[in-house]
Amino acid sequence: MKTVESEIKYLKLLSKQYPSISKASTEIINLEAILNLPKGTEHFISDIHGEYESFVHVLKNGSGVIKRKIEEVFSSTMRDNEKKALATLIYYPEQKLDLIIKEEENIDDFYRINIYRLIELCKYASSKYTRSKVRKLLPNDFKYIIEELLHENIDGEHKKNYYKSIVETIIQIDRAKEFIIAISKVIQKLVVDRLHIIGDIYDRGPRPDIVMDTLMDYHCVDIQWGNHDILWMGAASGSKACIANALRISARYANLDIIEDIYGINLLPLATFAMEVYKDDPCNCFIPKISDQDVSTKEKSLIAKMHKAISVIQFKLEGEIINRRPEFDMKHRLLLNNINYEDKTINLKGKDYKLKDSNFPTIDKNNPYKFTKEEEIVMDKIVSCFKNSEKLQKHVSFLFSKGSIYLTANSNLLIHGCIPLNKDYDFMSMKLQGSEYRGKALMDKMESLSREGYFFEEKSIQKQYGMDMMWYLWNGKCSSLFGKDDMTTFERYFIGEKETHKENKNPYFKQREDEDMCEKIFKEFNLDSKDAHIINGHVPVESKNGESPIKANGKILAIDGGFSRAYQEKTGIAGYTLIYNSYSLQLVSHDPFTCAEEAIVNESDILSTTEIVEHKAKRKTVRDTDAGKKLEEEVKDLKLLLMAYKKGIIKEI
Incomplete structure (x- = not known):
């Protein structure tokens, strides 16, 4: 228990800010009044994926x-x-x-x-x-x-x-x-x-940079990193594997403009290399997914060649990390070793599959992860561009300053993907740098390592490990941002049988339906289960098939409803958002947004449907929030200072 005597050093410092009984009393009155104001409205949005027009509109209309x-x-x-x-x-x-x-x-x-x-x-x-x-x-x-x-x-x-x-x-x-x-x-x-972004600002959609600029100008925001965000964060740090993945996804969705025009990264070395190596290869497995972009046949062919070139480079780079980090437990992903280059087949889990594309001019079958001289030159130039892109560095710096792997805010646990669990309803563990971690401690450790990957000195051991960790968070089985056992990128490109494309979700996605499991998670993160919720994004909720975003009797709220157009056919809607005000928790589902111009001219709005998840009979006040708890501590300290003044232990100025 705090007493005047035990806190005398701190109270003397506090007295410099409130040098008299009058000033300390005024601040106590002010803070007590604030504690009784209604709780401010919180707004939750997830999985924006570069769909800036829908995002900006939802932000504007709250x-x-x-x-x-x-x-x-x-x-x-x-x-x-x-x-x-x-x-x-x-x-x-x-x-x-x-x-x-x-x-x-x-x-x-x-x-x-x-x-x-x-x-x-x-x-x-x-x-x-x-x-x-x-x-x-x-x-x-x-x-x-x-x-x-x-x-x-x-x-x-x-x-x-x-x-x-x-x-x-x-x-x-x-x-x-x-x-x-x-x-x-x-x-x-x-x-x-306050605005909460539950991950995945980047990839697929056309302009994640506009989303980032909007967030940087917002008055109060926090971000829980998604796996697509950590990929770009790793790329900005200089991780070659993350850079290759970011480029591959941008090529896959014919969205290289964001790389070149927005972030100023020169892709000419990659384009020149791809045209030389794959000049006679139609690269049919790498034709970009194009929705409504006006892309010529010639441009489509060039993107396909660049797409294949960076994909092969990616597999080689990932092989380096897998061999460098045995603790990542990903040896089974060294698939280039499993290719029979004469028979044009690959062996997976004891079964042979015919390759859809077997033209690998840059792969040495005796040493498949060895880089050609030209590949090394291309990647060195691109890495330099990523690290020196002023706009990208500004955006990623903001993601680090306002972001985290998870956040506890006003009794809610905000996490993009999952809490990694085993099938036996226990927290998944992983050994990192000689120590075993699980649950909250594992996520804290991974975040700490990621920050080292961005902020530590070039060529330091810590930076390299941190960059490798960001890549692992993108696609590793113990990653709370990824939430699957494997990322079957190679299989989806090169093997026709869909059985090989399967990516098994972490047991969390079934176990989160169990209220007892939710209780266990709340305890792990020091939350009172009476008022707590877990708010997730990452996995699109298939509303059109009757799936509900409200799970475990209201303890889980899964709010990825398909902001990204790539998912809207699957979800049947164009996104969920969540509103938490002083009276209730409201889930809002949105129909597709056409464009800002139509909204302005025709005074149309996104058609949205609101569902009350919880309603409080008693209105929540600032006192009931995390900020309120801090204010209550300040009031206690000020009352101690007041006592010190009255006893003469500290003199008024």
């Missing part, structure tokens, strides 16, 4: 929260079409105003009406926060004005003209457009207190 706020404030005073128009204005203020200015005959009236509506909505959205917190979210240009308007009573007799004068002056001096843009963005920030 998964329907803004529409609900509009309905609550204006239910009886606005028509439905007016509510839709106001919602669109808040989501896309710049673009919508450009259209309105061209079409509206009396733009001043439009400004006047909507400024009053936006102020009213902003006032309502800000009512659960302290003035100081709201002030931090206000733009510098209009900080004073918005603050004045939010805390004035429009119908109050004393300041009615003052309030009116502010609005009229904004219009008269031609600042209405800028004001509406500013206050719309404030409303977007106020409806969501």
